[in-house]
Structures are given as structure tokens and as C-alpha cells.
Amino acid sequence: MKKVAIVGAGQVAEKVHAAYYQTKPEAFHLAAVVDPDLARGELFCQKNQFQKAYTAIEKMLIEVQPDIVSICTPNRFHYENVMHALEACCSVFCEKPPAMTSGEAQAMWKRAEEKGVVLAYDLQHRYSPEAQMLKENISLLGDIYYSEANALRRSGVPGWGNFIDKALQGGGPLIDYGIHMLDTALYLLDFPTIKAVSAYQYQKIGPKKNQGTLGSWDPKKYTVEDSLFGTVEFEAGGILRLNTSFALNIQSDRVLDVQLCGDQAGANLYPGKIYTDQAGELEILKEIASTESNNHFTSIDHFCRKLAGDPHAMIADGRQGFIIQRVIEALYQSAEIGGKVEL
Ligand SMILES: NC(=O)c1ccc[n+]([C@@H]2O[C@H](COP(=O)([O-])OP(=O)(O)OC[C@H]3O[C@@H](n4cnc5c(N)ncnc54)[C@H](O)[C@@H]3O)[C@@H](O)[C@H]2O)c1
Incomplete structure (x- = not known):
């Protein structure tokens, strides 16, 4: 069972990420949500059966130690949240676009490789x-x-x-x-x-x-x-x-x-x-x-298959995200x- 956390409790987090993880209760433990708006995070937890809302990713990573982190914040905050999650050796499924600059996208790609974890972007078409x-x-x-x-x-x-x-x-x-x-x-x-x-x-x-x-x-x-x-x-x-x-x-x-x-x-x-x-x-x-x-679900599914070592899984990876x-x-x-x- 993989522990999942979502960062950014907005519409894509709910309709796509939480909705996907909920389809496989035997595979995913819906552990935590991070949003600077605590009321929004708590409401998200209630509606989507996640365990606990946090306002800071650092605290969540220490307390929850998730295996997977989904990043669903506004674009400006993808980089810092992806880097925190990678640093904690989590695999990361990040919404598009990868980041704000190519320098950020390159650093995310390299750090995922150094940590030996999977980094994939939700480019579902x-x-x-x-x-x-x-x-x-x-x-x-x-x-x-x-x-x-x-x-x-x-x-x-x-x-x-x-x-x-x-x-x-x-x-x-x-x-x-x-x-x-x-x-x-x-x-x-x-x-x-x-x-x-x-x-x-x-x-x-x-x-x-x-x-x-x-x-x-x-x-x-x-x-x-x-x-x-x-x-x-x-x-x-x-x-x-x-x-x-x-x-x-x-x-x-x-x-x-x-x-x-x-x-x-x-x-x-x-x-x-x-x-x-x-x-x-x-x-x-x-x-x-x-x-x-549901191309979004197929996209997350390939990410999860990649995590499980499936050689046929195809992801929009760190290198492609950088390009x-x-x-x-x-x-x-x-x-x-x-x-x-x-x-
Ligand atoms: N792949 C797709 O087709 C697709 C579709 C929609 C959105 N997206 C992407 O998803 C991301 C979110 O879009 P949305 O439509 O869900 O937006 P949204 O405004 O509905 O949700 C964003 C959430 O992030 C929270 N947030 C803001 N700053 C934060 C921070 N520093 N840390 C944690 N949470 C923070 C907000 O409070 C809000 O709850 C964007 O990057 C967008 O491009 C992708």
C-alpha cells in the first residue's frame, strides 16, 4: 500500500488526482493534503476521504512520510513543492506545466535522477x-x-x-x-x-x-x-x-x-x-x-505502473518536462x- 499526499487542494486535485487514487483503495492510502488555506484543505479531506490537512509541506513530509506526492498548486509553486518532495525521496506526479522556468525544470529532472525516484508530469493528451x-x-x-x-x-x-x-x-x-x-x-x-x-x-x-x-x-x-x-x-x-x-x-x-x-x-x-x-x-x-x-487517469496510471517497475509504462518524465x-x-x-x- 502506497501512502499518497496531495499538495494544492483545488479543482484538478479533486477531479483528477484524488478521484484516481480513490479508484484503488487496495493500492493507495489517502494520507494527507497540503494547502495554505486550512479550511479548504480540511473540506477537501472530508469530501475525498483524505486523513489530514496541513498548511506546510515540510511538516507533512516529516509526519506522514508519503511514498507519492501529487503537486496541484498554481504553477509558481510547482518547483519548490516538487523539490521538497524529491528531497524526502518521494515519487512525484506534478501537474503541467513542470515549472516557471527551464532552469527549475532542469533542477527537478536532475534531482529526481539523483534520488532514484520517479518524476512525471500530467500531460494527458x-x-x-x-x-x-x-x-x-x-x-x-x-x-x-x-x-x-x-x-x-x-x-x-x-x-x-x-x-x-x-x-x-x-x-x-x-x-x-x-x-x-x-x-x-x-x-x-x-x-x-x-x-x-x-x-x-x-x-x-x-x-x-x-x-x-x-x-x-x-x-x-x-x-x-x-x-x-x-x-x-x-x-x-x-x-x-x-x-x-x-x-x-x-x-x-x-x-x-x-x-x-x-x-x-x-x-x-x-x-x-x-x-x-x-x-x-x-x-x-x-x-x-x-x-x-479519461486521459488523466491513464496518465496517472502509467506513473503508478512506472513506480511498480512496469517496463511498458510511458511517462512524461523529467527530461521531456525540461525540453x-x-x-x-x-x-x-x-x-x-x-x-x-x-x-
Ligand atoms: N493537466 C491538465 O489538464 C490540468 C487541468 C487543470 C489544472 N491543471 C494544473 O493544475 C494546477 C492547479 O490548477 P487548478 O485548476 O486545480 O487550480 P485551483 O486554483 O483550483 O487550485 C489551486 C490550489 O492550490 C492551493 N495553493 C496555492 N498556493 C499553494 C502552495 N504554495 N502550496 C500548496 N497549495 C497551494 C490553492 O489554495 C488552491 O486550493 C495548475 O498548475 C494547472 O496548470 C492541469
């Missing part, structure tokens, strides 16, 4: 049945030289939490939403070596409106980009275009997709399809019916300086 179908059949595409990762919302500024606060989150749609399609694209492409990135970012709508499909926000407190458009150049010559927004005047409410274009065939993630052209006609080579899947954080950081740098950033 790579576990979708669609992504797995594309991964299994990726050779059908031939040489993939153009890709797109799109995570666009027309009017989806999050109305809860701290998602419009740059100081706590590190950015807006890129670090919060675009990261999912960026990770899935890099995973499908096998994390190719990156040469340079460039990006443009805009803050045109968030500070002017206050209501959207994901609730309302205070426009005066809106400090993140509301859209960002970037290009990632790979050492081998291909490029990945990344488009992401919380708010953008597009027709669809939401666009969430990865597109891959190879010299033999092309593919889309949602819906999962591989196709080619035969004398001007589209020929579908493979497709998968869209199904309801993703480095790309995000470089895209923001490029948007700020108005030029290309070499990696």
Missing part, C-alpha cells in the same frame, strides 16, 4: 486513444516535415484559479493550454532536436472583456497573453507551427488538434485519422472512432524580443 493510434502507425507518414499544434479558444479565459495572473502562472494560453498540444506533437515526433523558435504574442481581448465560456474574470487583473503564434524549427529541417489562445476572434468555440504532414501521408489527432492523396482523392489509411477516455519548458520559455523570449531564439 499523449495518452488519448487517438494519439496512441497515431504513434503506432507513425511510419505510414514517411518523412514528417510540417506539423501544427493548435489549442485555440474563442472565448475561454479561465474564470477560476490564477490563470490570468502572469506572476503565479508564468503566462497564459501557451503555458496553460497550448502546452498540451505542444507535448503531444513532440511526443508523436519523438522529441526531435530543436534548433530555434520564434513567436508573436498578443494581449488584445483579455483586458477588455470579462465574460466567456469558462466564466468571468477581472479585466484589470489580466496580465497574460491572450494568444500566441509560434514556430519551432527542428535540427533535421522540419517545422512545427504552434497556435494557442484563451480569446481570439475565430469561428469555432475551440480548436484542439495536432496535424502532421509527411511525404507519404498526413494525420490529425482529433479526430484521429491518417490519410493520403490518390490522384486528387483523399484516401483514409487509418482512423479511430472518437471515444470517451517542453525550454521551448515554452524560448517562445515567450522570442515574442518579447521580437526575434528568433536559438536553442
Whole structure:
């Protein structure tokens, strides 16, 4: 039986982490929750059958000695909490993004390796049945030289939490939403070596409106980009275009997709399809019916299987977390300086 603690008693902690651990009462002891807001932590314990609420991770680690720590705080606090948990030799499942900077993500990766524990990030779209179908059949595409990762919302500024606060989150749609399609694209492409990135970012709508499909926000407190458009150049010559927004005047409410274009065939993630052209006609080579899947649960499940030594477990590990954080950081740098950033 593994002792589990959760740090940050918010919505993802409840809907994803606690919900997953509760499905396996024989495997997990729901030991503790940490949140600076004690009342919130205690309410979380009551609702989710966790034993005790703490306000400081240091005290919790000494008293509880958990095996697993789930990190579900605002982005700004991922690094310090992950490092405390790793120091105490816990395995860590951390919400995305890994951290605020690539330096932090690199230190987390290295410390997990030194401690010999598992560090994984919740980048769940790579576990979708669609992504797995594309991964299994990726050779059908031939040489993939153009890709797109799109995570666009027309009017989806999050109305809860701290998602419009740059100081706590590190950015807006890129670090919060675009990261999912960026990770899935890099995973499908096998994390190719990156040469340079460039990006443009805009803050045109968030500070002017206050209501959207994901609730309302205070426009005066809106400090993140509301859209960002970037290009990632790979050492081998291909490029990945990344488009992401919380708010953008597009027709669809939401666009969430990865597109891959190879010299033999092309593919889309949602819906999962591989196709080619035969004398001007589209020929579908493979497709998968869209199904309801809990990708978050699959993601935590792989982390737990990794802990148990399963050689087939696949996680978004410390190294991949560092690469993703480095790309995000470089895209923001490029948007700020108005030029290309070499990696
Ligand atoms: N993988 C996904 O699709 C996904 C979805 C939602 C959120 N997330 C990530 O999960 C994290 C939390 O998001 P959320 O929507 O649950 O936010 P939330 O605002 O609902 O919850 C955050 C909780 O952390 C607590 N907290 C603040 N500072 C803390 C600290 N220093 N130590 C411990 N707890 C602290 C807050 O009191 C709050 O209870 C973010 O990093 C977000 O990016 C990921």
C-alpha cells in the first residue's frame, strides 16, 4: 500500500488526482493534503476521504512520510513543492506545466535522477486513444516535415484559479493550454532536436472583456497573453507551427488538434485519422472512432505502473518536462524580443 499526499487542494486535485487514487483503495492510502488555506484543505479531506490537512509541506513530509506526492498548486509553486518532495525521496506526479522556468525544470529532472525516484508530469493528451493510434502507425507518414499544434479558444479565459495572473502562472494560453498540444506533437515526433523558435504574442481581448465560456474574470487583473503564434524549427529541417489562445476572434468555440504532414501521408489527432492523396482523392489509411477516455487517469496510471517497475509504462518524465519548458520559455523570449531564439 502506497501512502499518497496531495499538495494544492483545488479543482484538478479533486477531479483528477484524488478521484484516481480513490479508484484503488487496495493500492493507495489517502494520507494527507497540503494547502495554505486550512479550511479548504480540511473540506477537501472530508469530501475525498483524505486523513489530514496541513498548511506546510515540510511538516507533512516529516509526519506522514508519503511514498507519492501529487503537486496541484498554481504553477509558481510547482518547483519548490516538487523539490521538497524529491528531497524526502518521494515519487512525484506534478501537474503541467513542470515549472516557471527551464532552469527549475532542469533542477527537478536532475534531482529526481539523483534520488532514484520517479518524476512525471500530467500531460494527458499523449495518452488519448487517438494519439496512441497515431504513434503506432507513425511510419505510414514517411518523412514528417510540417506539423501544427493548435489549442485555440474563442472565448475561454479561465474564470477560476490564477490563470490570468502572469506572476503565479508564468503566462497564459501557451503555458496553460497550448502546452498540451505542444507535448503531444513532440511526443508523436519523438522529441526531435530543436534548433530555434520564434513567436508573436498578443494581449488584445483579455483586458477588455470579462465574460466567456469558462466564466468571468477581472479585466484589470489580466496580465497574460491572450494568444500566441509560434514556430519551432527542428535540427533535421522540419517545422512545427504552434497556435494557442484563451480569446481570439475565430469561428469555432475551440480548436484542439495536432496535424502532421509527411511525404507519404498526413494525420490529425482529433479526430484521429491518417490519410493520403490518390490522384486528387483523399484516401483514409487509418482512423479511430472518437471515444470517451479519461486521459488523466491513464496518465496517472502509467506513473503508478512506472513506480511498480512496469517496463511498458510511458511517462512524461523529467527530461521531456525540461525540453517542453525550454521551448515554452524560448517562445515567450522570442515574442518579447521580437526575434528568433536559438536553442
Ligand atoms: N493537466 C491538465 O489538464 C490540468 C487541468 C487543470 C489544472 N491543471 C494544473 O493544475 C494546477 C492547479 O490548477 P487548478 O485548476 O486545480 O487550480 P485551483 O486554483 O483550483 O487550485 C489551486 C490550489 O492550490 C492551493 N495553493 C496555492 N498556493 C499553494 C502552495 N504554495 N502550496 C500548496 N497549495 C497551494 C490553492 O489554495 C488552491 O486550493 C495548475 O498548475 C494547472 O496548470 C492541469
